[in-house]
Amino acid sequence: MGKTLFDKIWDAHVVRTIAGGQDVFYIDKHLIHEVTSPQAFEELEKRNLPLFRKEQIVATADHNVPTKNQHLPIEEPLSRSQVDKLTENCAKYGVELYGLGHPYQGIVHVIGPELGITQPGMTIVCGDSHTSTHGAFGTIAFGIGTSQVAQVMASQCLLLSRPKRMRITVEGDLKPGVTAKDLILYVIAALGTGGATGYFVEYAGSAIRSLSMEGRMTVCNMSIEMGARGGMIAPDETTFAYLKGRPFAPQGERWEEAIAYWQTLYSDEDATFEMEYTFNAASITPMITYGTNPGMGIALNANVPSQVKASEQVSFEKSLQYMGFQAGESLLGKQVDYVFIGSCTNSRIEDIRMVANYVQGKKKASHVEAIIVPGSKQVEQQAIAEGLDKILAEAGFELREPGCSACLAMNEDKIPAGAYCVSTSNRNFEGRQGPGSRTLLASPLVAAASAVEGKIVDVTEYL
Amino acid sequence: MEKFEILRTSAVPLPIENIDTDQIIPARFLKATSREGFGENLFRDWRYNGDGTPKADFELNNPRYQGQVLVAGKNFGCGSSREHAAWALSDAGFRTVISSYFADIFRGNALNNGLLPVQVSDEVLERLLVQIEQDPETELIVDLPAQQLHVPVWEKSIPFEIDPYKKECLLNGYDDIDFLVSQKEAIETYETKRVWVY
Ligand code: SF4
Numbered sequence: 143m144g145k146t147l148f149d150k151i152w153d154a155h156v157v158r159t160i161a162g163g164q165d166v167f168y169i170d171k172h173l174i175h176e177v178t179s180p181q182a183f184e185e186l187e188k189r190n191l192p193l194f195r196k197e198q199i200v201a202t203a204d205h206n207v208p209t210k211n212q213h214l215p216i217e218e219p220l221s222r223s224q225v226d227k228l229t230e231n232c233a234k235y236g237v238e239l240y241g242l243g244h245p246y247q248g249i250v251h252v253i254g255p256e257l258g259i260t261q262p263g264m265t266i267v268c269g270d271s272h273t274s275t276h277g278a279f280g281t282i283a284f285g286i287g288t289s290q291v292a293q294v295m296a297s298q299c300l301l302l303s304r305p306k307r308m309r310i311t312v313e314g315d316l317k318p319g320v321t322a323k324d325l326i327l328y329v330i331a332a333l334g335t336g337g338a339t340g341y342f343v344e345y346a347g348s349a350i351r352s353l354s355m356e357g358r359m360t361v362c363n364m365s366i367e368m369g370a371r372g373g374m375i376a377p378d379e380t381t382f383a384y385l386k387g388r389p390f391a392p393q394g395e396r397w398e399e400a401i402a403y404w405q406t407l408y409s410d411e412d413a414t415f416e417m418e419y420t421f422n423a424a425s426i427t428p429m430i431t432y433g434t435n436p437g438m439g440i441a442l443n444a445n446v447p448s449q450v451k452a453s454e455q456v457s458f459e460k461s462l463q464y465m466g467f468q469a470g471e472s473l474l475g476k477q478v479d480y481v482f483i484g485s486c487t488n489s490r491i492e493d494i495r496m497v498a499n500y501v502q503g504k505k506k507a508s509h510v511e512a513i514i515v516p517g518s519k520q521v522e523q524q525a526i527a528e529g530l531d532k533i534l535a536e537a538g539f540e541l542r543e544p545g546c547s548a549c550l551a552m553n554e555d556k557i558p559a560g561a562y563c564v565s566t567s568n569r570n571f572e573g574r575q576g577p578g579s580r581t582l583l584a585s586p587l588v589a590a591a592s593a594v595e596g597k598i599v600d601v602t603e604y605l
Numbered sequence: 606m607e608k609f610e611i612l613r614t615s616a617v618p619l620p621i622e623n624i625d626t627d628q629i630i631p632a633r634f635l636k637a638t639s640r641e642g643f644g645e646n647l648f649r650d651w652r653y654n655g656d657g658t659p660k661a662d663f664e665l666n667n668p669r670y671q672g673q674v675l676v677a678g679k680n681f682g683c684g685s686s687r688e689h690a691a692w693a694l695s696d697a698g699f700r701t702v703i704s705s706y707f708a709d710i711f712r713g714n715a716l717n718n719g720l721l722p723v724q725v726s727d728e729v730l731e732r733l734l735v736q737i738e739q740d741p742e743t744e745l746i747v748d749l750p751a752q753q754l755h756v757p758v759w760e761k762s763i764p765f766e767i768d769p770y771k772k773e774c775l776l777n778g779y780d781d782i783d784f785l786v787s788q789k790e791a792i793e794t795y796e797t798k799r800v801w802v803y
Contacts, residue, residue: 154799154800157788157791157792157795158788158791158795160770161770162768162769162770164768164770166785166788166791166792168792168795168796168799177635177636177687178686178687178688180638180639181638181639181640181688184638184639184640185782189782191782191786194789194792205632205635206636220636220637221636223636223638224636224638227638263800269686269688270685270686271684271685271686271710273686285685285686285710286686286710286713287686287687287688287691287710287713287714287717288688288689288714289688289714289717289718289780289781289782290713290717290781292782293781293782293785296782296785296786297782297785297786297788297789297792298792299785299788299792300781300785301770301781301784301785303768305709335623335680335683336623336679336680336683336706336708339680339706339708339709340709369680369683369708369709371709371710403800435623435625435683437623453622453679453727454622456620456621456622456678457621457622457623457678460621550627550632550685551632551633552632552633552635552636559655569625569627569684569685571625571627571628571684572627572628572650573627573628573631573650574627574632577631577650577655578650578655
């Protein structure tokens with residue numbers, strides 16, 4: 143019987159299987175950041191364990207960093223101490239750090255791919271749930287807790303049970319104005335926030351194939367929002383073209399060998415999945431969320447549901463109350479106060495180009511505060527090199543320095559209580575963007591249009 | 606890690622579905638570099654008003670509800686991988702969370718910290734929540750060796766599942782790191798034959 147892409151990679155990383163069925167599972171790359179690593183380093187110290195494979199770890203500072211004046215010391219004392227701790231730990235253990243001021247610094251899930259650290263067939267972990275992003279390259283990539291960060295530091299392995307496999311196939315062409323973000327919000331709305339719990343998802347089908355690497359990363363990024371352990375897409379010519387020439391991608395003869403191996407990474411035709419879903423790309427329209435979990439997404443021009451399953455009634459009412467919306471109403475015309483374009487979901491160069499292209503010659507509404515936080519220093523530099531910073535500035539959008547920023551509001555980029563923010567990030571949980579903040583998840587295109595009009599509009603009417 | 610065997614306690618109900626880790630411990634409290642002290646900010650924005658006064662209608666502030674078990678709505682712990690969520694629950698004195706569904710990463714994090722996730726059916730969860738609301742002193746017995754949740758007033762035991770390896774770890778207070786480090790030889794052998802050396 144054929145094997146799935148997932149199983150091909152999984153099997154290649156099993157060191158041994160122990161009684162009870164769990165696998166000692168080998169990790170090729172371990173990405174770390176300032177928030178979930180200090181307690182892991184502390185654990186090593188406490189147990190007097192060495193770092194097992196320091197050359198397989200890459201560190202960056204992203205969650206806590208300010209997005210203004212990164213050349214100055216961090217003002218907030220707790221954030222500064224966390225970033226300092228990371229610097230100290232990396233120096234002590236000899237880990238490569240792309241910290242503030244480094245030309246490679248950025249959100250951990252943006253820099254891995256853009257530096258060519260992320261490659262097909264690998265296993266990648268990070269103490270961050272959106273590690274699923276890297277699956278876009280045909281890797282098994284998933285988020286882990288801090289205890290597991292310590293385990294990988296100590297052994298380059300984890301003890302895991304193999305998850306079940308799910309395939310989500312999206313066939314056909316996406317309509318104009320419909321982006322990868324809409325595609326994944328649509329899928330999550332269909333499956334629900336727990337719809338893929340226990341599964342590892344492979345995305346397939348012509349609509350997925352025709353996405354750029356950036357788009358594929360957006361899709362895989364949000365796999366976790368339906369409970370999946372991770373998401374992945376078989377590598378193809380698009381993947382290889384993206385990786386070629388990147389700083390850590392294989393070169394010369396090694397490149398040829400790599401390609402030969404990567405071309406074996408796909409699900410065999412007769413491979414079976416425990417669960418399969420198929421969607422039609424043509425049914426997808428620009429999406430937005432109305433509630434407080436990413437599964438509460440609707441088409442922009444549809445209404446908030448007027449009824450939900452009995453078991454969901456309490457959370458539904460609670461979330462509408464929090465958001466200040468009514469069951470059954472349309473969101474079109476609702477005032478928007480903030481627009482945040484950024485996060486590991488949508489902060490890559492293609493996203494910034496999409497926004498710049500839309501806002502060129504337009505101006506944001508005067509009551510809206512619009513910030514764009516690039517995913518990495520490299521994205522920022524590229525945007526400047528292409529003159530996008532000027533277009534954005536003319537339209538009243540502020541281009542900041544890279545980091546997670548208002549995606550989780552650990553730094554000073556917070557949305558005030560009660561304010562509405564159209565955000566290209568991945569979570570609309572209560573208080574995610576600051577206590578009392580109200581988040582509406584959408585694509586960069588919808589976010590740009592909301593900023594310009596100052597309210598929620600059907601972007602397709604403005605294209 | 607603290608050992609877990611048999612826990613006898615009353616419980617605190619939290620009948621909300623999809624409780625995400627941002628509610629369990631909001632991101633702005635993740636700036637510590639050690640594992641201690643997160644309990645203070647457990648469910649921070651549900652538990653306290655902006656000015657720091659407790660919200661009277663939140664279950665954890667209700668003196669009727671005490672105990673080391675949290676009984677929460679379906680899909681508990683979704684969202685971020687932050688282990689701080691498990692640390693905060695433990696730090697606040699919880700040793701078990703009962704729900705009808707747990708997010709994968711949270712489940713793993715809980716188990717790695719001696720916090721036992723007990724998954725029951727939707728019906729049992731519903732009944733438990735009603736029972737506790739009616740009688741907050743209802744005693745629950747979480748029996749890990751027997752993998753049973755006893756509800757003495759119902760004269761009923763509900764079996765629950767746990768990975769046999771994880772069960773051993775909890776019973777003995779071991780964690781994966783000791784085991785993995787003991788596998789060093791096998792890991793080094795594996796490394797010499799990796800399919801594609803990155
Ligand atoms: S951008 Fe947001 S989701 Fe992505 S890693 Fe940072 S905090 Fe997590």
